[in-house]
Amino acid sequence: MDSVRFDRTGAGTRVPLALKILIAGGFGAGKTTLVSALSEVRPLQTEEILTGAGADTDDISGVEGKSTTTVAMDFGRITINEDLQLYLFGTPGQDRFWFLWDELAFGALGAVVLADTRRLSDCFPSIDYFEQRGIPFVVGVNCFDGARQYDLATVRRALDLDPEVPVLLCDARDRQSGKLVLIGLVEHVARQRGEPVPVA
Amino acid sequence: MLAEPPRPHHEWLDDAAGPVVRPYTLTGGRVRSAADGFDLVAFILAGPQANAADPQLAPEHRRLVELTHRPVPVAELAAELDLAVGVVRVLLGDLLARGLIAVHEPLTASSIPDDDILKAVVSGLRAL
Ligand SMILES: Nc1nc2c(ncn2[C@@H]2O[C@H](COP(=O)(O)OP(=O)(O)OP(=O)(O)O)[C@@H](O)[C@H]2O)c(=O)[nH]1
Ligand SMILES: [Mg+2]
Numbered sequence: 001m002d003s004v005r006f007d008r009t010g011a012g013t014r015v016p017l018a019l020k021i022l023i024a025g026g027f028g029a030g031k032t033t034l035v036s037a038l039s040e041v042r043p044l045q046t047e048e049i050l051t052g053a054g055a056d057t058d059d060i061s062g063v064e065g066k067s068t069t070t071v072a073m074d075f076g077r078i079t080i081n082e083d084l085q086l087y088l089f090g091t092p093g094q095d096r097f098w099f100l101w102d103e104l105a106f107g108a109l110g111a112v113v114l115a116d117t118r119r120l121s122d123c124f125p126s127i128d129y130f131e132q133r134g135i136p137f138v139v140g141v142n143c144f145d146g147a148r149q150y151d152l153a154t155v156r157r158a159l160d161l162d163p164e165v166p167v168l169l170c171d172a173r174d175r176q177s178g179k180l181v182l183i184g185l186v187e188h189v190a191r192q193r194g195e196p197v198p199v200a
Numbered sequence: 201m202l203a204e205p206p207r208p209h210h211e212w213l214d215d216a217a218g219p220v221v222r223p224y225t226l227t228g229g230r231v232r233s234a235a236d237g238f239d240l241v242a243f244i245l246a247g248p249q250a251n252a253a254d255p256q257l258a259p260e261h262r263r264l265v266e267l268t269h270r271p272v273p274v275a276e277l278a279a280e281l282d283l284a285v286g287v288v289r290v291l292l293g294d295l296l297a298r299g300l301i302a303v304h305e306p307l308t309a310s311s312i313p314d315d316d317i318l319k320a321v322v323s324g325l326r327a328l
Contacts, residue, residue, distance in 0.1 A: 015271045015304045018241035019321065044279035046240070049286040075240075075275055080324030084317065087241050087275065107239065107308035175328075183325050190318045 016085050021185065022104055023074075024091040024130070025114030026122025030142040030172030031090040032074050034114065038088060038178045039076020047072050048100055071097055073104070078182075086182075091126070101129060110189045111137040112181055114172065117150050120158050127159060136189045140170040140181045164191070238289045243271040243304040250300035260291055268301060 023031045036043040048071050074090035089104050091097075105111075111130050115123045123139070130137040141155055152167045161167065166184045171177045238244075245268055246252075252266040260281060267280055278288040295301045 013245060013271060015243045015245065017317070018243065018273055018306050019317075020241050020306070044276065046275045046278045047284040049284045075279075077276075078325070078328070080321055084320055084324070086321065087273065089240070089275075103240070107306055179325055179328055183322055186318055186321050186325070190315055190322075193315065 014083060016083050018085045018087050020104070020108040021086055021088050021182065022091055022101075022108050022111035022135075023088055023114065024101075024111050024123075024126040024137075025140075025142075026116060026119060026126070029114040029116045029122065030144075031114055034112070034140075034142075034170075034172040034178050034181075035074045035076040035088050035090045037173055037175045038078060038182070040079060041077050043074055043076050045072045045074055048103075071100065073100070098129075105129075105133060105135055108135060110185050111135055112185055113137050113139050114142050114170075115139050115155065115159070116142055116144060117155065118144065120155065123159070127161070131162075136185070136192050138166040138168060138181060138185045138188055140168055140172070140178075142172050143169055164188075237303065237305065238274050238292055239306055240275040240285065241273045241306045243273050243306075244268045244277060244292060245271045245302045245304065247300055247302060250295070258291075261295060264288075264291060264295060265300060271304065 023034050025031055032043070071092050073092060076088045078086040078088070080086060091104060092100055111126075113123050113126045113130065127137070127139070129135075139155070139159065139161065141150070141152065143149075152169065156165075156167050159167075166188050168181050168184050170181045244264075246265050250265045250268075252262050254262065254265075257265070260283070263281060264277060267277060272280075274285065274288060274292070277292075278285045281288060283291075292301065292303070296303060
């Protein structure tokens with residue numbers, strides 16, 4: 001597609017444009033499940049190094065092994081066309097990994113916040129994070145079996161969301177369902193920029 | 201009875217630390233954050249002069265050269281090598297300093313010039 005920007009290297013190799021989308025939400029909300037359902041490759045993991053409390057500690061020589069751990073992040077890929085790829089990154093659930101969120105969120109197109117209606121408040125920190133940084137997001141209400149069915153208006157009220165933030169029901173295990181959430185996100189991003197994507 | 205093969209012993213290493221510490225010995229204790237470049241979705245491409253068989257390169261460097269004969273993003277390289285991203289960034293930095301790779305940092309979302317990209321994403325997703 002000519003309208004899509006890509007780099008042409010000297011040798012004529014086309015370098016695709018990669019867009020980052022974050023999959024966030026509380027512990028056990030279905031982040032890993034959603035990334036796996038959507039990814040065209042086996043879901044991959046990448047690890048980041050945690051050097052004690054320090055986010056930006058660059059030189060860790062001399063640090064004792066035991067105080068050094070890594071945190072795994074799930075990621076998956078969706079190829080839109082030869083010039084355009086989406087990368088989905090599941091955010092680490094625990095608060096002490098906030099500094100990793102900054103790295104993940106840098107330049108991200110937007111985020112999906114998965115909400116588990118049995119523990120709605122677990123996704124408050126994710127919502128706060130994206131609101132504070134002005135990163136567009138949608139809320140995917142993950143329909144776990146046995147969870148009481150809430151209507152979306154109730155969820156929206158409980159989460160105290162801005163009226164323009166889309167709230168969508170989803171099943172994180174289902175590719176089609178996850179796909180609709182991503183489409184909802186990209187359309188939301190387009191609207192935020194005042195460039196709505198026409199409904200096909 | 202066969203003696204157990206001698207294990208390398210460092211008093212600052214234990215079994216739990218082993219797999220974590222090894223990459224540091226690889227990089228001399230350096231890690232890099234994304235602030236130094238090499239975004240998770242920056243594409244890396246080996247230059248024409250890069251040779252995966254170069255005996256001057258460490259095995260992990262060679263592996264990176266091998267993998268990047270086509271453009272591959274940093275996150276995928278880390279997954280492929282099974283090394284932490286902070287370590288892979290150091291190794292890539294070494295290769296960059298030798299002029300063996302090119303780095304294509306991604307556009308940040310806010311600098312995407314037009315909405316054609318978003319349209320392409322939506323229609324691509326619909327077609328999945
Ligand atoms: N019924 C139902 N179960 C789900 C759904 N999504 C996830 N699960 C299950 O819920 C459990 C947790 O899902 P994960 O994808 O591991 O959640 P996570 O957000 O990655 O969890 P952490 O990484 O530990 O924070 C798994 O056993 C999933 O199979 C869903 O939409 N419906
Ligand atoms: Mg998970």
